[in-house]
Amino acid sequence: MMTRKLSTVLKNDVKGHDVEMPWPPVAEYMKEGEAFNPCSLKAFLRLLLADEPDISAHLPDRMKRLIGSIGQDIVYGITAGKVKPPKHIMLPYAVKSLTGCVEVIRLLNSCGHGVSYLKLEEIDTALCLQKCL
Numbered sequence: 010m011m012t013r014k015l016s017t018v019l020k021n022d023v024k025g026h027d028v029e030m031p032w033p034p035v036a037e038y039m040k041e042g043e044a045f046n047p048c049s050l051k052a053f054l055r056l057l058l059a060d061e062p063d064i065s066a067h068l069p070d071r072m073k074r075l076i077g078s079i080g081q082d083i084v085y086g087i088t089a090g091k092v093k094p095p096k097h098i099m100l101p102y103a104v105k106s107l108t109g110c111v112e113v114i115r116l117l118n119s120c121g122h123g124v125s126y127l128k129l130e131e132i133d134t135a136l137c138l139q140k141c142l
Contacts, residue, residue, distance in 0.1 A: 015053070022047040023087045033135035034098055045094040046080035054080055086121055097123045098132065105129060 026047040031038050046054075054076045056062050068076075081094035090097075101114045101123035117123040124132075
């Protein structure tokens with residue numbers, strides 16, 4: 010029963026965590042991955058992954074990145090993709106730049122690891138239009 014309470018608290022915190030998302034996403038937005046994870050989610054993941062309840066305690070950079078990455082996945086999942094953390098935009102962008110393979114982007118999207126190819130193209134178009142103006 011405790012698990013249900015914890016999951017409800019985390020879900021409500023994620024849904025209530027208001028992060029302003031600019032349109033189209035800009036570089037400054039992409040650097041703010043940590044801002045997408047509410048404090049309760051960060052504390053939970055910190056305890057789960059690093060066994061460290063003290064928020065002020067130092068963690069290795071690798072562990073901080075892991076907590077941030079998993080937190081962004083959870084936010085993306087709970088909000089059903091309505092909130093698009095930087096990871097879920099940058100990963101498909103990297104795949105597009107490196108491979109140009111639409112199928113890999115679709116596979117990542119179907120697994121919940123990134124935005125759809127269509128959304129990626131929409132972001133690209135908005136960025137191009139913004140640059141032209």
